[in-house]
Amino acid sequence: MDEIYDYIEELEDFLGGTFHQDISSPEQALDEFINEASIGCLLSTIKDCEKFLNSNLTKQEKENIIQNNAEIYFPAIELTPLQWLNNLVEKMKEGVKTK
Structure with missing residues (x-):
């Protein structure tokens, strides 16, 4: 069980530390992080x-965790929290390739 809480805690730290109320935009915050x-x-x-994303948590539990930790207004970006997080992962993978 500890492993579950470890990666969720790390995810919450990443979301809260990167996508907070003082950012210009989610895209710019992600670019800066990368x-x-x-x-x-x-x-x-x-x-x-x-x-x-691959955990046994329900879709709703996952979306709640993302929404509670990232200061993103999801209707404005026209993505669900899970779609948005999947996009972040893909963009970070691209960032690794260009480093």
């Missing part, structure tokens, strides 16, 4: 996100 993070940090964040 540019400033080491490859190791990016790979670890991707792993935590993927563990979360």
